[in-house]
Amino acid sequence: MTRTLRKEACEGDVIILHACAHNPTGADLTRQQWETVAEICKESGLFAVFDMAYQGFASGDLAQDASAITHFFDRSDLEFAVAQSFSKNFGLYGERVGVLHMVVLETDTAAKVTPLLTQLSRAEITSCPSYGARIVAKILSSPILLGQWQQDLVTMSERMKSMRKALYQELQRRAVRGSWEHLLTDIGMFSMTGLTRDQVDELRTNHHIYLLPSGRLSVTGLTSNNVDIVVQGFLSVLGTN
Structure with a gap:
């Protein structure tokens, strides 16, 4: 990644970075x-855009998950x-709630950016649905609701970690072909399995x-009741070591 940025990125280029998970x-x-x-970014004059869709799902701690920012x-x-989404961590996927933060160094730059963003928002959206945004605002402005939400994030984060562990252990127990250690070190909702498109099609069609x-793979789709079914499907497609 750093080699690509140093060799191929040019001054003024925009790079998209995932803040966590x-x-x-x-x-x-x-x-x-x-x-x-x-x-x-400083040396090469690059402009970073952080995609922060899963804050709280990585470690369960909001501050830690925003540490890169x-x-x-x-x-x-x-x-x-920073393009910050509340769709996932507030369970408002159908509402598409989020906010764009712009960090600039000079006040005159901010004065130029603000009307430009307003103009773009007007042309693109005009008037956003307020339902999801009001839910987020209500929770963030209430100490009690905020505390409950933060605890829910911890619960979700820990559940994903436990499902990763359960999947890894069952893959190892069944000696499914492949290297699966990354399931334990990966963070958040997703991991790559290394399956080909044909193997994915076979999993869908036959299992x-x-x-x-x-x-x-979406880790959130795993439960204690279906991990063995998923591993059986992987075993059928991949075979054993």
């Missing part, structure tokens, strides 16, 4: 790696944007197990 790989950057990326902000020498054609 990377989709589709589940492979998040470390603190040191984020520091390196930030330095490359915090690092960029604390440097005080980078301009960047009614649904992955994306890329082989991406």
